[in-house]
Amino acid sequence: MAPVEPSSEPLASKPTGDLSASERAVSDAIGRLMQFWGFKRNMGRLWTVLYLSERPLTAQDLRDRLCLSTGAVSMTVTELLRWGVVKKVWLQGERREHFAAEGNLWKMISRVLREREQAEILDTITAMEEALRAIEPQTRAEDPEVRDRAVVQYERIKQLLELARLGRQLLDALVSTARLDASALTRFLLGGR
Amino acid sequence: MAPVEPSSEPLASKPTGDLSASERAVSDAIGRLMQFWGFKRNMGRLWTVLYLSERPLTAQDLRDRLCLSTGAVSMTVTELLRWGVVKKVWLQGERREHFAAEGNLWKMISRVLREREQAEILDTITAMEEALRAIEPQTRAEDPEVRDRAVVQYERIKQLLELARLGRQLLDALVSTARLDASALTRFLLGGR
DNA sequence: ACGAAGTTTCAAAACTGCGTGAAACTATGG
DNA sequence: CCATAGTTTCACGCAGTTTTGAAACTTCGT
DSSP: OOSOOOSOOOOOOSSSSOOOHHHHHHHHHHHHHHHHTTSOHHHHHHHHHHHHOSSOEEHHHHHHHHTOOHHHHHHHHHHHHHTTSEEEEOOTTOOSOEEEEOOOHHHHHHHHIIIIIHHHHHHHHHHHHHHHHHHGGGGGOSSHHHHHHHHHHHHHHHHHHHHHHHHHHHHHHHHHHHHHOHHHHHHHHHSOO | OOOOOOOOOOOOOSSSSOOOHHHHHHHHHHHHHHHHTTSOHHHHHHHHHHHHOSSOEEHHHHHHHHTOOHHHHHHHHHHHHHTTSEEEEOOTTOOSOEEEEOOOHHHHHHHHIIIIIHHHHHHHHHHHHHHHHHHGGGGGOSSHHHHHHHHHHHHHHHHHHHHHHHHHHHHHHHHHHHHHOHHHHHHHHHHOO
């Protein structure tokens, strides 16, 4: 990772300004993880900055702290709002819109798992089911060459399908666990094997 | 030089030629899923074609069936070999190298989980641990503004860290389950708590 | 040892997606 | 109803990735 860290920590108590070294490190780390998970890196960074802020921030705060353009902040925030991981906050007296991170991590995770992962895996499952239906007749073909090929493929696709279904069940389990709380999952993972 | 012709999809019994409709559908679906998972789409497509083939295929077979350039096939296969999800097969009498898909799906999955996901999450965990260490002193700062901020951030990062550790444990559990076999996982998922 | 068949490497082309900045739009206060 | 602060949208350009095609390299048969 970063080879050196300037030892002086500019813990600016001012609302606007650069991020502290720790904030930067954490938001970058989460940004990378998010990117790895298929989101835009800046979504992760922006969310983290909000999450680590003791109070809601304006678009401009975010622009300054993350060194992004106005437009980028707007678009990123919009996207995060769509995912329900950031909320708008109206502060009386304040003209500007403020934003805060959803604080319930499990709520976030389960939502992403539900909406994104499941959609993806469901498409795959559907495609494979269709393929199975298409191949099935050929497994009774006259031509032995055709038939054998069909039988092999039928078996293998069934194998894949089973795996995909297992994945779906795992996601289901995670999502419903997450809806309750994390401790159930923790207990499972640590407890009986 | 390759006039792509998605002609009628009769099950060509010839080894070389286009893919059947079902093969195409499944390999594209898996290609998309793989891409979603952060791999190249063609890695998924190529692996699937091998997996659905009753016998090992040559680089040229793959080039023809997937409509890729020679170079692309070579690079993709190499990468898949590195991941251990495709194996070289020497057929006596045959001059050309042949390739076959790793048939043990769990072996594949657990390897990917272990090598890729865990590395990523470990980095994140490390970054957050460092951030905690950096912030901790400030939670006892004189200046109440600085201190309060540090306390909030410390708490939140700890929260994130806990989540990340939980994720790591989940991956661990999956990997070790996968190393044995799938049925244990199936039992857990279906068996209920 | 030579040449044909097969495979890998690599630089450049093609593609993809992200962020920018400015213009359009909206809301608020005078 | 205008002026201004604030926000959203969008065409463009840049950067990172993927794909290609051809040249370099390896392997095997004669």
